[in-house]
Amino acid sequence: MNPILKIENVSKTYTGHKALDDVSLEIPQGSIYGLLGPNGAGKTTLIRVVNRITIPDCGKVIFDGHEITIDDIFSIGYMPEERGLYKKMRVGDQAMFFARLKGMEITKANKKLHEWFDRLEMSDWWGKKIEDLSKGMAQKVQFICTVVHEPKLLIFDEPFSGFDPINADILKREILGLRDRGATVIFSTHNMESVEEICDDITLINKSHNILSGSVDEIRRKAGGNTFLVTYKDLEQPLDELLSGKAECIGLPEGIIGGYTQQKVHIQSDDYVRDVIALLNGSSRLRSFQEVIPSMNDIFIRAVNGTL
Amino acid sequence: MNKTGIIIGREFWERVRKKSFIITTILTPILMIGLCLAPTLMMLHDTSDVRKIVVLDETEGQFVGRSLQSDKSVEYQLLENISRKEASAKYSDEKSAFGILWIGSDILEHTDHIQLISNASSSLMLEEKISDQVSEILRTEKLRSYNIDGLDKIIAESNIRVSLSTMKNDGSGDEENMEKTSTAASMVFSMILGMLLYMFIILYGQQVLTTVIEEKQSRVLDVMVTSCSPFQMMMGKILGIAAVAAVQVLIWGLLITIASTILTPMIPVEAMDATSGLSAATAKFGNILFILKLFLCLLLYIVGGFLLYASLYAAAGSSVDSAQDAQQFSTIILLPIVMGVIVMMSVYNNPDSGLAFWCSMIPFTSPIVMMARIPFDVPDWQIILSLLILYASFILTTWLAARIYRIGIFMHGRKPSWKDLGNWLRTK
Missing domain, CATH: 3.30.70 (Alpha-Beta Plaits)
Structure with a gap:
């Protein structure tokens, strides 16, 4: 199957240190792809390079057969590690705002959002302000904001941090569901259990290098x-x-x-x-x-x- | 609906629905009306407190004391057959009299032979009132001593004030249709514009800065830059806040109009006299087309000026991480406005000077300086050019702000140096 995303020889140097050094990888369409690595390995930088938040010093990002454009970026779903929501804004208004920024019609956005809120049992929160929610609750809102426009590619940076085991399971279930409906999911994590449970493929980044890539089964078998x-x-x-x-x-x-x-x-x-x-x-x-x-x-x- | 529109919508509705917006929108007109009415009301209150002044007049026939007129605030009581010493012993406390007004017998020759020996602290207003009245009496007395027939009529008729109107000579010789100009009115207008612009920028420009910083602090920026272009975002924020400003000012205007219609009958006639000077000045404009042009320019310059300064605030907000860091920028941004006001003053002396021309082209000062020049008949091409420059600068500054914002994200958590700022602008 054609990879939906190809990263070719990407390097990025910040003042004083090399965040990514000649990293290449391919993400198969319709897979759940884990980006693993210790703190400071360069996972978030790689994600930000894919998102074009950070411009690499060299290397290319190929999306769906062509070099990634800003319009591609606007269509993907991205949940950053440091969650960002307007604290004073009401949950429902906020979700509508992001859904519409991602190009959804008002009526469709409203319908889809209510479906998601019902499914994750969050309907009571619609009129509350973000600052009145707990951290975990806010993360669920952010998750919905990320996925509601049904993007082909989803990127989650540390999606499970800050979730209790029950909510983490709900999140895993939803991520699997998104893949089953055809989306490709990339996420970075330290949570190895979640990798075994839901990842099809992984890349392990250490000290700005890609040191291990492949399907989870193969890697484990090989390592075994x-x-x-x-x-x-x-x-x-x-x-x-x-x-x-x-x-x-x-x-x-x-x-x-x-x-x-x-x-x-x-x-x-x-x-x-x-x-x-x-x-x-x-x-x-x-x-x-x-x-x-x-x-x-x-x-x-x-x-x-x-x-x- | 495009993304800029969605962002404008968010900025607008989030602000308009805030309690603080509703409170300031309702309270400000009340405070403004209160501020206008307070002196009047205080004046009214003041008059109820009548001050009794006993007059010890040593002139022949007591002509000064007899002519003094009591009014709402001062009551004169003429003393007869009493020496100064006895009077000061008799009226030595506030209850018996506010004070003793002594007028020397040779007051016509020695104008300083008049004294107020008061039992309580006197006021400047009271002293002026007494000396005005006494001066008038003495002047009349002096004129009377020349024995002129029909003196009262002569005095009344000699009270002349001219009213000078200026017209721009268009060479047609048809004076009826020449544009009337008025320095006084133009000063009033450009002053209003300068004040409004300054007020707008202080009130709302700061909000642009905070909202840009808010994105960074709440980390919404990562999601935003992957959802829309920074230019759309900047534009949305600036226009959204401008819309809030427009709505708030409209509501204020409406409330003040309604309130003043209701309150006008309650304002005493004397207080109204003071404000009528302004309407007299505007009346001098005559030509309705000219007034329309003036208002159109006023609107365009105030909107353009606000947008330009708002975009400067956006650029400032883009290059810093916290509100504290932004403080230094806010002060710098206000400097050109102050400069504009200073130049405006010189424009009245010479509206066509080089300084006036250039300052009405430079976008940072043009809203104030050009508005001051317009009543002196500026060629239309200059106005159009100056407006074009103003609006183009707004777009350019917004683009610049977006650029700084977009590239500044790389540097998150580190203060940018001037060199960095330069590099960001060149980076693709």
């Missing part, structure tokens, strides 16, 4: 590297000997529970997986055989530390 946890007892010969040539143990057994030994093994090739299971099954009482996929949290830490 055919590692399996086997649980067995009454093995007739040492495990290393049994599996020699096909797999080797990783470290010492993880533990012994109820007579069963747990041991991580690394299988040299995908082709041997069935053989290993057969061997184990034939010479021990095999209780479980489970692929060990590292969490994104592990991958994040290992990638940033350079041990992946």
Whole structure:
């Protein structure tokens, strides 16, 4: 599938430090794309480059096959990390204002906004002022302001910060829903659980470089590297000997529970997986055989530390 | 509806619906009317307090004391057969008399032989009142001593004041149709314009500055710059606030007109005399077309002047992060207006001088200076050119403000230097 957004060799230097150094990535259409990275890695700068808030020193941003224009920017939905709403303005007026700025007709904007407010159980807030809402409530308003005009591309900077787990779940559900209706979603986050749950693809940025890109499944599988946890007892010969040539143990057994030994093994090739299971099954009482996929949290830490 | 319109709508309705707007809109006319009525009412109140002054007149036949006329505020009581010493002993407190007015026997020769020995603190107004009346009596007495027939009539007839009207000679010889000009009226008009402009800028220009800073502080700016162009935003903000100003002034005008219609019968005739001078001055304009032209120019210059200064405030707001930082700019922005007022004064002496011409072309001073020149018959091309420059400068400054705003976002959290400001303007 054609990527909806391509970032080609983008660099940006601020006085004194390099925020982005030759970053390239492709965002597939209709995907949820996570931009990960430690604080100060350059995620927000990258988002601001895409939005043309910040002009890069060099490099290109290609949107839908052409270099991104200001009109493209006006049509996308963007929720900045530092949420911005007019504090003295009423919620409903504010949502209408942003919806109309994004080009919606009054009647359509009104209808769509009420649908969203009903769905997120916020209808009572319509006449309240932003300054009377809690931080989480204001963020929900901002979320609606970002998505109401049904843009093809949505960019959320740290969408889950400041949300309680219940609201974070509602937000995840809505983001998935937006993707299912055809939108492409880019978001930056530190929240690795949310990445595992909803991201299709990710890019990991560290120290202004793109250090890891790809689909979440692939990355985890690769990082896992055919590692399996086997649980067995009454093995007739040492495990290393049994599996020699096909797999080797990783470290010492993880533990012994109820007579069963747990041991991580690394299988040299995908082709041997069935053989290993057969061997184990034939010479021990095999209780479980489970692929060990590292969490994104592990991958994040290992990638940033350079041990992946 | 385009985006500028949507932003104008937001700025307008958010302001108009505020309690503070409603309160100031209603209170200001009340305060203004109160301010106009207060002196009159105080005057009325003052007259109820009658001051009794006993007069010790030592002139022959007591001609001064007998001629003194009591009025609402002063009551004269002539003393007879009493020495100065006895009088001051008898009328030594405020209850018996406000004071003793002593008039020496040789007052006609020695005009300083008149004294007010008061028991309470005297006022300048009272002293002037007494000396005016006594001077008048003495003058009449002196004239009478020449024994002229029909003196009263002569005095009444000799009270002459001329009323000079000026006309612009158009060479046709047809004086009926020559434009009448009036320095007094033009001064009044340009003064009003200068004051209005100054008031508008103080009241509303500052709001433009705050609203631009508000975007930055509430961080709405990130969403705004990804939704509309900074020029649309600046234009929307400036025009939105201008619309608020227009509506507020309209309501004030209406309220004041209604209130003054109701209140006019309550204002004493004396107080009305003071204001009638102004209407007499405007009446001198004659020619209705000229008045129309004057009002049209007044409107165009006040709107243009306001927009230009508002856009300067927008530019100032764009280059700073907080209201405190903006303070230094506000003062600088007001300087050209003060300069305009100073030049305006010199325009009355020579409306066609080089200084007057150039200051009526430079957009920062043109609204005030050109308005001062118009009653002296300025060629139309000059007015049109000056208006074009004014409105073009407004657009240019707004564009500049948008540019500073847009590029200033890079620098968020850091104060820009003058060098940065220059760089921003050149950046694509």
